[in-house]
Amino acid sequence: MSTTAIIGTGVMGETLLAGLLRAGWSASDLIAADRREYRRAEVEAKHGVRTGTNVDAAGAADTVVLVVKPQDIPEVLPEIREAMRPGALVVSLCAGVQTWQLEAGLPDGTPVVRVMPNTPAQVDEGMAAISGGKNATPEHLDRVTAIMSAVGKAVTVPEKYQDAVTAISGSGPAYLFFVVEAMIDAGVMLGLPRDVSTLLVSQTMYGSAKLLVESGEHPTVLRERVTSPGGTTAAALRELEVHRVKAAFISAMEAARDRSAHLARPAKEK
Incomplete structure (x- = not known):
């Protein structure tokens, strides 16, 4: 070799x-x-x-x-x-x-x-x-x-796709950790001990990612299976839509892509 x-x-x-x-x-x-x-x-x-x-x-x-x-x-x-x-x-x-x-x-x-x-x-x-x-x-x-x-x-x-890759997978772990942090804090606010909330959220994130990868199914399909009409998940997702969470994620990744492109330019062009 x-x-x-x-x-x-x-x-x-x-x-x-x-x-x-x-x-x-x-x-x-x-x-x-x-x-x-x-x-x-x-x-x-x-x-x-x-x-x-x-x-x-x-x-x-x-x-x-x-x-x-x-x-x-x-x-x-x-x-x-x-x-x-x-x-x-x-x-x-x-x-x-x-x-x-x-x-x-x-x-x-x-x-x-x-x-x-x-x-x-x-x-x-x-x-x-x-x-x-x-x-x-x-x-x-x-x-x-x-x-x-x-x-x-x-x-x-x-x-030419590397700036988009940087925004999606390069920076991606930080977005997921941000969501995990928010969910753990929410659990504490709802009365759970922090160690219990951390375990619940971490394993849920890990298991969900594994299910997504191993099932090969579209995330929309998997999300709908958890979302019963008029149920608790539907109520939570409605709040995320009201607060435009999906739009915020898209905007965040566009910002990351643009920053990556800016950093890649020679110093005299910045």
Whole structure:
């Protein structure tokens, strides 16, 4: 198997590294890099993989996965550019950074694939959207799909959809946590102990999501099965409609998409 480098061992970088190991990837086929020496030591001790500097990792790998802050990209690309192997694939998990921006800072012809992951990858239930740059082939996309499948599911989309993906699945966990928080608080206001309310809401959310995925049925159908005419659920849903909750969610996601597009623009255009 070829060698894969993960540059950046923050939360998402370590999540991906640990997921690959759980999925059966050999530690000898992975190398992790971090600018902080103490962090490299921690990762090596915890996961049993080789570690090194960004230059070390880029020079040892056929696939280089960038999991750094978007603002660090202008510093990282010049570091790895000269060290990279000919034909190495660069995979970016850096939010808002477009493939052309990466290609401009890498050797001519470098294949680049952009990925938008999300935080449920920490429990191997992530959702990633993958987009290839101008030099990426179907084989490159397959390679990235295999990497991201170690921590959840992956879908390939044209890059023009990445801002919408950011708004839906990238930021999506925050919306769900927001709803969970509101439901737990409502339970407390209705007289339930907070720990009981938390358990009720968390398991209800988990079970409902599992039912949605495993049944394959439309959410409207599932919602209608819970909603008896003139019943308690109908009364609750009427209040959500009165307060235009669905419209608010749509507006929120439009705002997230627009913000993603704004952040992706070069600084001189902002």
